Amino acid sequence: MPELIRSTDPVRIDEQSFREIYLQHWEQVFNVCYSNLRDVEVAKGMVQDIFKSLWERRDELEITTSIERYLVRSAKFKVFEHLRNSKIRQEYAAECITHKSTASNSTENDVLYNNLKEKVSNLVETLPAQCRNVFRMSREQGLSNKEIASLLLISERAVEYHITRALSTLKTNLSEYFT
Numbered sequence: 001m002p003e004l005i006r007s008t009d010p011v012r013i014d015e016q017s018f019r020e021i022y023l024q025h026w027e028q029v030f031n032v033c034y035s036n037l038r039d040v041e042v043a044k045g046m047v048q049d050i051f052k053s054l055w056e057r058r059d060e061l062e063i064t065t066s067i068e069r070y071l072v073r074s075a076k077f078k079v080f081e082h083l084r085n086s087k088i089r090q091e092y093a094a095e096c097i098t099h100k101s102t103a104s105n106s107t108e109n110d111v112l113y114n115n116l117k118e119k120v121s122n123l124v125e126t127l128p129a130q131c132r133n134v135f136r137m138s139r140e141q142g143l144s145n146k147e148i149a150s151l152l153l154i155s156e157r158a159v160e161y162h163i164t165r166a167l168s169t170l171k172t173n174l175s176e177y178f179t
Helices: 002-006 015-037 040-056 067-126 129-139 145-152 156-173
Strands: none
Touching: 015 040, 015 067, 040 067, 067 129, 067 156, 129 145, 129 156, 145 156
């Protein structure tokens, strides 16, 4: 068997040589995995995966380096792959949590906004006609006090009065939203 392990000729693996390779190298492969991860169970799983892959691919594998070097490289690659996948999973989980909280906040905010908008609209409808017209022209159409006064043929002072009255009514009836 030592000839098989040290040879630079392609290694062919049968059942007996696989057992010998496993017994001779499993500890070294485990140590490579464990020293990088510090997790016994994960390292054991990686060792199993590496030797399972070696056995399953034994017919098509052509190992031109020493089997020891091949197994150590496999272990290092497996550790790197595990760390990369762990990082990707963590980033994905964080993204999901962020997206979920943003989405739930967005939905909640939409519901609150629509409720408030409906309440404001209902309150504006309860205002006296002239007061309602002045308020809508000011807030919904964006007209200045001077423009409103000119269009409705009232004084700017009257426009200010109607806007103040409308805002006071809204503030009083919407106090639950401002606490």
